[in-house]
Amino acid sequence: MAIFNMKKREIECKVVYYGPGRCGKTTNLEYIHKAFSKQVEGDLVSIDTEGDRTLFFDFLPMGLGKIKGCDVRVQLYTVPGQVQYASTRKLVLRGVDGVVFVADSLQVRREKNALSLKDLHGNLKDYGLNITKIPLVMQYNKRDLADEGLPIMSIEQMDKDLNRQLKAPAFPGSALKGDGVGVALKEILKQTLKHLQKELKWAQ
Numbered sequence: 001m002a003i004f005n006m007k008k009r010e011i012e013c014k015v016v017y018y019g020p021g022r023c024g025k026t027t028n029l030e031y032i033h034k035a036f037s038k039q040v041e042g043d044l045v046s047i048d049t050e051g052d053r054t055l056f057f058d059f060l061p062m063g064l065g066k067i068k069g070c071d072v073r074v075q076l077y078t079v080p081g082q083v084q085y086a087s088t089r090k091l092v093l094r095g096v097d098g099v100v101f102v103a104d105s106l107q108v109r110r111e112k113n114a115l116s117l118k119d120l121h122g123n124l125k126d127y128g129l130n131i132t133k134i135p136l137v138m139q140y141n142k143r144d145l146a147d148e149g150l151p152i153m154s155i156e157q158m159d160k161d162l163n164r165q166l167k168a169p170a171f172p173g174s175a176l177k178g179d180g181v182g183v184a185l186k187e188i189l190k191q192t193l194k195h196l197q198k199e200l201k202w203a204q
């Protein structure tokens, strides 16, 4: 849930990168930290890691300038994807305004993507949020692995598996190379701010 501080004329919202273990959530934030240095308002903070595995969360604050005289800030988070960190994932999702679901394009990760999306659906529901109504963007990550001869799923297959009903904007990409990261980020920010503007009207 976004925080509207009318006295300070500030709006703060939260976008969470969600998805199965090793799908590339942290790599997305690492790329954003490098590529959007103008908007980034601090370091990429990784709370508790083991090698490249997130055990708690990553956090990156960004400033998006002004909307109707208010400073807009967004906090990007990643959840730990490993199955056993279910309660931490739920905790990180608390107060979410927008979600980027990062799916792994590798064929062997097909079931893990579906399970993670189901987990997201359930956690949002527990917070009284509907996955079909909140700002949501899909990123089909690791498309570059096809160049290395690894078997990846087609976009059509991934759409069918994950996005048939949701019909969220979906972006193929490679967080490692930075492909598709910026467009997915811009789309979720656009959707989230649009959603917040509606809420703001309600609050007035």
Ligand SMILES: Nc1nc2c(ncn2[C@@H]2O[C@H](COP(=O)(O)OP(=O)(O)OP(=O)(O)O)[C@@H](O)[C@H]2O)c(=O)[nH]1
Binding pocket: 019, 020, 021, 022, 023, 024, 025, 026, 027, 028, 052, 053, 054, 055, 078, 079, 080, 081, 082, 141, 142, 143, 144, 145, 173, 174, 175, 176, 177
């Ligand atoms: N080839 C390729 N490798 C990627 C891509 N994105 C991430 N990786 C690699 O996949 C591994 C896991 O990436 P992370 O970003 O740590 O994955 P995560 O989703 O944060 O994983 P958890 O923290 O365990 O949930 C790392 O070795 C990354 O370099 C990509 O687009 N292409």
Ligand SMILES: [Mg+2]
Binding pocket: 025, 026, 027, 052, 053, 054, 078, 079, 080, 081
């Ligand atoms: Mg991670």
